[in-house]
Amino acid sequence: MKNQPVHQGRLKSPFHSRIAQLDTVNEWHQWKGYSSADSLYCEDTEYFAIRNSTAVFDLTPMTKYRITGPDALDYLNRLVTRDMTKIRPGRVAYAVWCDDQGQVIDDGTIFHLREGEYRLCSQERHFAWLQAAAIGFDVTVTHETEDIAALAVQGPTSFSVLNKMGLAGLDELKPFGLTHFDFQGTELMVSRTGFTGDLGYELWIDPDKAEALWDALFEAGELFGIRAIGTHALEMARIEAGFLAAYMEFLPADETVRTGRSRSPLELGLEWLVDFKKPNFNGRRALAEEKRNGSTWQLVKLDIEGNKPAHNSYIFDNARASRDNIGFTTSAAWSPVCKQNIALGTVRAPHGKPGDTVWVEIYYQREMHWNRNMARATVVDKAFWFPPRRGATPPGPY
Amino acid sequence: MKTYDAIVVGAGHNGLTTAAFLAKAGLDVICVEKNDYIGGAAVSRNLYKDWMYSNCSYVCSLLRPEIYRALELHKHGLQVTPYGGSVTFMENGDYYGSYHDEEVAYREMARFSRHDADAYKTYSADTMRQCRFIRDFLLSTAPDPTSFRLGDLRELIRIGGKFMDMGEDRMYDTIRFWTMSVAEYLDEYFETDVIKASFSGSGIIGTALGIHSPGTAYVLLHHYMGDVDGNVGSWGFARGGMGSVSKSIAGAFQAAGGELRTEAGVDKIIVKNGKTTGVALENGDEIAGRVVVSAMDVKRTFLNCMEPGDLPEKFHKRVQNFKIRGSSGKLNIALDGMPTFPALPEGSSLYHSDMHFIDSMERMERAYDDWKDGTWSKDPYVDMVIPTINDPTMAPPGKHFMSCFVQYCPYEIEGRAWTSEEREAFGKTVIDQISNYSPDFKDLILHAEVRTPQDIEAEIGITEGNIFHGELTMDQLLFNRPVPGYAQYRSPVDGLYMCGSSTHPGGGVMAAPGANAAREILSDLRRPNTVPENFGDD
Numbered sequence: 001m002k003n004q005p006v007h008q009g010r011l012k013s014p015f016h017s018r019i020a021q022l023d024t025v026n027e028w029h030q031w032k033g034y035s036s037a038d039s040l041y042c043e044d045t046e047y048f049a050i051r052n053s054t055a056v057f058d059l060t061p062m063t064k065y066r067i068t069g070p071d072a073l074d075y076l077n078r079l080v081t082r083d084m085t086k087i088r089p090g091r092v093a094y095a096v097w098c099d100d101q102g103q104v105i106d107d108g109t110i111f112h113l114r115e116g117e118y119r120l121c122s123q124e125r126h127f128a129w130l131q132a133a134a135i136g137f138d139v140t141v142t143h144e145t146e147d148i149a150a151l152a153v154q155g156p157t158s159f160s161v162l163n164k165m166g167l168a169g170l171d172e173l174k175p176f177g178l179t180h181f182d183f184q185g186t187e188l189m190v191s192r193t194g195f196t197g198d199l200g201y202e203l204w205i206d207p208d209k210a211e212a213l214w215d216a217l218f219e220a221g222e223l224f225g226i227r228a229i230g231t232h233a234l235e236m237a238r239i240e241a242g243f244l245a246a247y248m249e250f251l252p253a254d255e256t257v258r259t260g261r262s263r264s265p266l267e268l269g270l271e272w273l274v275d276f277k278k279p280n281f282n283g284r285r286a287l288a289e290e291k292r293n294g295s296t297w298q299l300v301k302l303d304i305e306g307n308k309p310a311h312n313s314y315i316f317d318n319a320r321a322s323r324d325n326i327g328f329t330t331s332a333a334w335s336p337v338c339k340q341n342i343a344l345g346t347v348r349a350p351h352g353k354p355g356d357t358v359w360v361e362i363y364y365q366r367e368m369h370w371n372r373n374m375a376r377a378t379v380v381d382k383a384f385w386f387p388p389r390r391g392a393t394p395p396g397p398y
Numbered sequence: 399m400k401t402y403d404a405i406v407v408g409a410g411h412n413g414l415t416t417a418a419f420l421a422k423a424g425l426d427v428i429c430v431e432k433n434d435y436i437g438g439a440a441v442s443r444n445l446y447k448d449w450m451y452s453n454c455s456y457v458c459s460l461l462r463p464e465i466y467r468a469l470e471l472h473k474h475g476l477q478v479t480p481y482g483g484s485v486t487f488m489e490n491g492d493y494y495g496s497y498h499d500e501e502v503a504y505r506e507m508a509r510f511s512r513h514d515a516d517a518y519k520t521y522s523a524d525t526m527r528q529c530r531f532i533r534d535f536l537l538s539t540a541p542d543p544t545s546f547r548l549g550d551l552r553e554l555i556r557i558g559g560k561f562m563d564m565g566e567d568r569m570y571d572t573i574r575f576w577t578m579s580v581a582e583y584l585d586e587y588f589e590t591d592v593i594k595a596s597f598s599g600s601g602i603i604g605t606a607l608g609i610h611s612p613g614t615a616y617v618l619l620h621h622y623m624g625d626v627d628g629n630v631g632s633w634g635f636a637r638g639g640m641g642s643v644s645k646s647i648a649g650a651f652q653a654a655g656g657e658l659r660t661e662a663g664v665d666k667i668i669v670k671n672g673k674t675t676g677v678a679l680e681n682g683d684e685i686a687g688r689v690v691v692s693a694m695d696v697k698r699t700f701l702n703c704m705e706p707g708d709l710p711e712k713f714h715k716r717v718q719n720f721k722i723r724g725s726s727g728k729l730n731i732a733l734d735g736m737p738t739f740p741a742l743p744e745g746s747s748l749y750h751s752d753m754h755f756i757d758s759m760e761r762m763e764r765a766y767d768d769w770k771d772g773t774w775s776k777d778p779y780v781d782m783v784i785p786t787i788n789d790p791t792m793a794p795p796g797k798h799f800m801s802c803f804v805q806y807c808p809y810e811i812e813g814r815a816w817t818s819e820e821r822e823a824f825g826k827t828v829i830d831q832i833s834n835y836s837p838d839f840k841d842l843i844l845h846a847e848v849r850t851p852q853d854i855e856a857e858i859g860i861t862e863g864n865i866f867h868g869e870l871t872m873d874q875l876l877f878n879r880p881v882p883g884y885a886q887y888r889s890p891v892d893g894l895y896m897c898g899s900s901t902h903p904g905g906g907v908m909a910a911p912g913a914n915a916a917r918e919i920l921s922d923l924r925r926p927n928t929v930p931e932n933f934g935d936d
Contacts, residue, residue, distance in 0.1 A: 025499075041747075042498055044627070048479045052637060053790050157790045223795035225788065307463065307628060307933045336627040337477055339466040385472075398790040 010035040013060040014149040014210030018218075022228050029231070032125075032145075034061040037230035044336075046233035050196050051337050053225025053398075054155040056217065057234055059202070060210075063125050064148055067118040069139035076110060076118060079133050079282060081265055083275040089115050092176045092191050096265050096273055102286030103253035103262040105129065106246060107270075109193060111178055119144075119204075123246040129254065133282070149210035153217065154200030154237075156387075157224040159395040162190070162201060165220035170201075171394035184212055195234060197241025199389045224398075239333045239342060240385040242301050244268060249299060249330045249344055263346070266290055267297040298352035301384065302329070304341040304377040308364045309334050315347055316359045319374050326351045329360065335384055342384050343377075354381035402428045404919070405677055405687035407664045407703075408859070408898065410438020411461075413693025414647040415912030416897040416919070418469055420691075421654035422928040423920050428685065429648075429656060430677070432663030432859060436648055438693070439858050439865065440907050442641025442792075446845040449799055450792040451730040452639040453847060454858060455865070456783060456801040457481075457752075459624030459633040460908035461643060462537055464930040474649030476642050479788050480626040480634040483751035485742070486596040487835040493741045494592045494757075495748045510590045521587040527568065528575055529623045529630055531560060532903075536623070536910045537932040539886050539918060540876040540902040576872055580614040581759060592757045599754055599762075599779055602805055604865040604905065606723035608766030609759060613871040620870055620906065633752075635785045639792055643907055667692070667699070669708040673892040689893050689919060693912070695860050695867040696720055696880040696900035700889075710890050716881045720900070721869040724809030724851025724862035725769060729802040729828050731846045736784070736798055737832075737839040753782040755831050769806035772813060774824045774850075779805040780831060802828055809851040809862040816852050824848060866905025867898050876902055887915040888922075895919055 011034045013019075019037055027038040036058070039046060049055035067076065077084040080095040087093045089112050096107040108122030120130075130141045153162065162170055167181050167190060178191035186209045194200035205213050218226055238245060246252060253262040264287060265274050274287055304310055310332040314325040327347030335342050343360070351358065355378070362373040389396060406417040409431035417429040435441065439454035458478050466476070482498040494510065497503040507515035541553035561569060575583065580601025584594040600621035601614040608614070626632040636642040648658060663680040667690055676686040692699040700709060700717045709717075742748050756762055756779050765775035781803040786793045793799050804824075811820055825848035833839050851863030860867060868874055877885045880900040887895050897915030899905040917929040 042482065044480055044498075044629075045482065048788075051477060052479045052788065160790075160795070225790050334627060338472045339463045339627075 013058050014207040015058045015060065015151065015214055018211060018214045019058060019228055027230070031231070032061040032063065036061060039230040039232050040228055043230070043232045046227060046229035047236050047336065049225065049227035049229055050155050050198060050233060050237045052156065053227065054153060054158045054161050054221055055196070055227055055229040055233065057152040057154070057229050059150045059152050060148070062145070062150060063122050064143075064145045064150075065120045065127070065130060066142040066144045067120060067139060068116065068142075069137070070116070071137040071139045072116050072118055075134060075137040075139040076120075077278060078280065079130075080110070081274040081281055081283065081287070083278040084110070085278070087112050089113070090178055092178055092193050094176075094273070096268075096270055098265065098283030098287070099253045100283055100286065101253070102264045102283035102290060104250050104265055104268065105253050107244060111189075111191060113178070113189065124252050147207070148204050149207040149213070150205075151203045151213070151217070152194050152196075152200065153203060154194045154196040154198055156199055156389055156396075156398045157221075158200050160397045161217065161221040161224045161226055164224070165216055174393045175391055183216075184209060188213065195241070195243060196237040197243070197383055197385050197390065198237070198387060199392070199395050236333050236336070239331045239344065240335050240337065240383070242344065242383040244299075244344075245331065249346070260296070263297060263299075264290055264295065267295045267299060267346075269299045295349050297327070297346050298349045300327075300345050300347055300352040300358075300379045301381070302343045302345055302358070302360065302377040303380050303384070304343060304360050304362075305375050306362075306373060307334060307341055308362050308373055308375070309341060310343045310360045310362045310375065310377075313343070313363075314361045315345055315377075316361065316374075317351060319359050319376070321359070321361060321374065326358065338384050340384060341375075352379055354379050399684070399686050401676075401686040401688065402426050403687070404428075404689040404691060405430065405685055406691045406693060406897070407667070407677060408432075408438060408693035409436035409644070409648065409658060409660070410693050410858075410898070411440040411644050411647055411907055411909055412898050412912035413438070413691070414644055414651055415465060415469075415909040416691050416693065416916045417656050418647055418651040418654060419913060419916035419928045420919060421651055421656035423925045425923075425925065427651075427656045428687070429651065429658050430662040430664060430679070430685065431658070431660045432680070433857070434661045436658065436660060437641045437644035439854075439860065440640045440644045442639030445730070445847055446732045448794050449732040449797070449845070450639045450641075451799060451847065452636075452641070452785065452801055453728065453730045453849065454854065455640045455907050456785070456803060457633045458636045458640065458643065458907055459626055460906040461624075462908060462910050462913065463625070463627075464537055464933055465909045465913050468928075468930040469647060469650035471646040471650065474646035474653070475638070476646035477637040478626060478634040479637060480629065480632050481750055481752075481783075481788055483748060484596065484754065485748040485751050486592055486754045486757055487739070487741055488592055488757040491741055493748070494596055495746075495751070496596065497747065507593065510593060511588075514588045514590050514593050517587045524571070525619070525622060526630065527564070528572065528619050531564075531572065532619060533623050533630075534560065534932060535876075536903045536908070537913060537930070539914050540879070542877050542883070542885065544883075575615050577612055578615045579610050579612050580618050581609040583615040583618070591759055595756055595758050595762055596754065598759065599756075599781060599805075602762070602766070602779065603781060603803065604726050604805075605869060606721070606725040606769065606806070607869070607871070609762045616872065616875070617870050620904065624906070624908070635783075635789055637789055637791060639785070639789075640907065647909070664703055666705075667703050667894060669704070669891055669894075674894040689895065689923070691895045691897050691915060691919065693898040695722060695864070695898055696896065697722055697861040698859060699896065708891060713881060713884065713890050720880055721871065721874060722861045722864045722867065722900075723869065724855070724864055725806050726863070726865055727774065727804040727807030727824060727851065728849040728854070729804065729825055729846055730849070731800040731802065732793070732844040733784075733798040733800055733842045734844050735796060735842050736787075737836040737842055739836050741835060750787050755780055755782075755835060765806055769808050772808055773811055774807045774827065775805070776827060778807070778828060778831065780828055781805075782832065802832070804828055807850055809855070816850050821848050821850055821853075824850065867900040868905070870904050875904065879904060887911075887918045
């Protein structure tokens with residue numbers, strides 16, 4: 001028998017043919033082995049598709065697991081920090097899961113597809129961890145990343161597009177709800193979820209139907225400003241929405257080498273996801289102790305004066321930087337919709353309470369020379385961008 | 399009778415900006431507007447079925463991001479979406495397009511002239527140098543060179559410093575630039591007629607001057623110095639039309655406790671003992687205020703709404719002499735579908751750009767000749783955009799709104815009022831010109847609103863319908879705007895201020911005059927400043 005060689009090149013998502021057709025700038029990167037577009041024609045235009053019309057993003061490379069079996073709920077409830085018994089079939093939960101030290105391994109979304117049947121969707125791969133956690137539970141964990149093609153359809157006209165595509169009854173779907181449709185004889189799952197902080201949906205389907213779905217979507221979207229986008233545009237929207245990204249705002253605890261480089265949910269502003277009232281879950285004891293004694297770090301959302309993005313900036317508690325820094329920014333952007341200079345960062349507690357003033361050391365380059373700014377910043381507690389349409393049910397036409 | 403801390407006359411974007419910053423400082427402010435809608439010339443009007451028209455101003459770039467941010471306009475519904483490029487259709491069936499992507503722009507220019515494609519870099523740097531120089535002064539009061547006040551001296555030293563900083567050669571260039579014509583300026587870089595024609599349009603928009611008239615190079619700058627999210631020179635659409643700009647500023651004003659009253663046109667600004675005490679409305683009502691701020695243009699303010707006896711003679715004379723000539727018209731069109739332009743390749747990104755139909759410097763100048771002769775250009779410079787390509791909110795899906803800005807269109811026809819036949823003929827001129835490049839365009843027209851300067855004056859109130867509230871020529875800029883000695887938003891009457899586009903830094907949907915005026919008023923009233931600083935070096 002001949003050995004099968006391992007695939008050497010980049011994988012192509014089932015939507016690749018369609019994306020490549022629209023691509024004009026030829027800028028790609030690798031995302032979990034797949035070719036993924038940075039941008040297809042113009043980052044700015046793509047960004048504004050998210051905020052002004054409809055943007056389509058291929059999220060097939062997201063890691064996906066199917067969790068089934070009589071103990072699926074109990075298993076998940078032990079796995080993640082929030083109370084999964086409250087997540088009924090047809091609902092989606094944003095969740096984090098921790099190691100025994102209460103340090104975040106990853107965050108992701110858990111879709112309660114049908115009674116007792118779940119999909120866990122995350123940035124990183126966790127099969128070994130998920131299997132180890134399954135000991136003692138009557139549960140089956142299946143890796144299904146390649147078995148599901150997925151698209152994010154996001155923006156103010158996204159409802160109009162999907163409605164035009166014939167998805168009847170979608171107007172009743174609330175944020176974090178999911179529902180099933182028939183698409184050309186195949187099941188199409190639609191969830192009202194996303195990574196943009198705007199009105200938006202995610203579509204999940206068998207890869208064989210991926211191209212047909214794309215074509216139907218773009219035909220329906222023609223008059224609603226539909227555009228395919230790359231990751232650069234999505235990243236701007238993510239920061240505006242104040243969402244976390246692995247390897248930016250936190251490192252997966254199980255991949256971290258140095259002590260103190262991982263973060264707990266409490267340190268990431270995710271206390272609302274930690275339910276101490278439910279039965280035991282991974283990291284419970286450590287998190288309870290941290291809650292009693294106080295956290296070391298605090299994730300902050302910063303509204304920074306001026307217009308120079310605070311990339312890779314140290315954060316200080318005074319303008320002269322006369323004492324040691326108290327932290328650093330983890331993601332930064334100029335927000336085109338808010339006209340705000342925004343950043344996410346991590347600072348040493350007890351710094352970083354909403355309303356606190358901190359100082360951000362910003363370096364920026366103009367015609368070869370570098371300048372340094374110490375910019376005043378305010379810690380804010382709400383997402384920078386949270387338009388009313390994001391929560392509206394039924395959603396408006398635009 | 400209640401006495402307000404401040405009465406702002408006119409709910410255009412500048413009046414609302416002043417009102418919002420004053421209200422944020424805790425003043426009790428009322429803003430009065432003659433029309434039954436707010437926005438002045440930054441307005442969205444529903445004039446046909448489900449269509450929303452940006453029927454005066456139509457694109458957005460100059461609006462200062464500092465103001466946007468300070469007033470949190472996004473929370474009041476404003477969203478500005480940039481659009482890319484421009485195209486000039488040529489009589490020979492070709493076209494010249496400009497593109498967002500640097501290399502694509504280069505290749506397109508090189509199609510006509512490799513010399514011009516290479517020269518563009520220098521042109522761009524030289525123009526950007528002037529932009530950087532002027533952008534720094536937009537959100538500050540122009541210093542008076544005859545004054546010995548500390549603030550003026552400090553600002554003069556700052557400007558002088560920035561100027562000296564350029565070095566000898568570029569100081570000469572700068573002085574030349576501020577006074578030269580756009581045609582001469584472009585001649586220094588480019589050889590291709592269509593490329594020069596395409597760039598020169600920005601030098602005459604809203605201006606009663608031709609491309610060969612001195613001073614038009616600055617007008618070009620006035621259209622370049624804006625930005626969308628730091629992309630200097632970029633333009634964008636306000637989602638929902640330009641009325642979203644005014645509406646969002648009004649939202650910020652009202653959130654700060656301000657009071658807005660429409661259908662309240664001002665008949666007279668009341669002056670007692672050299673000090674204003676309020677306004678008398680056209681309906682006979684009076685409103686008392688400690689401060690009155692006029693967002694109306696300088697002529698309407700001082701010649702229409704005040705007694706000459708309340709003003710110094712020389713000031714009155716200078717206001718009379720202020721140049722505010724009507725030179726632009728507008729067509730607003732509801733379309734049944736997207737018109738095609740056979741010259742463009744199918745799916746070209748230029749469908750998303752602004753479109754022009756004059757391909758030579760000769761034709762540009764001829765268009766001005768007609769205006770001098772007291773009539774509209776028979777072959778006009780049209781700046782045409784279709785905002786609904788980007789904006790899903792302004793027309794039903796698949797339908798479109800087209801905005802045609804037309805240069806030149808006089809305030810009067812040979813010294814007398816326009817007739818309705820002439821207005822129709824003016825509209826036909828524009829429609830015919832576009833039809834030459836788009837055969838299906840005419841059949842798609844569902845409704846068209848034709849606006850001459852006379853119509854704009856009658857509806858918005860701007861004297862002669864001049865979109866900038868006065869020409870942007872050197873004699874009417876900086877410390878000369880609107881009148882020497884009164885360039886710092888104060889008038890000869892105590893308590894009476896100006897905050898409209900007749901003041902520094904001038905016209906366009908910039909909100910800088912409104913913000914600067916608020917800063918000066920708050921300083922006079924010894925209130926804390928609520929107006930943001932310039933973002934600084936870009």
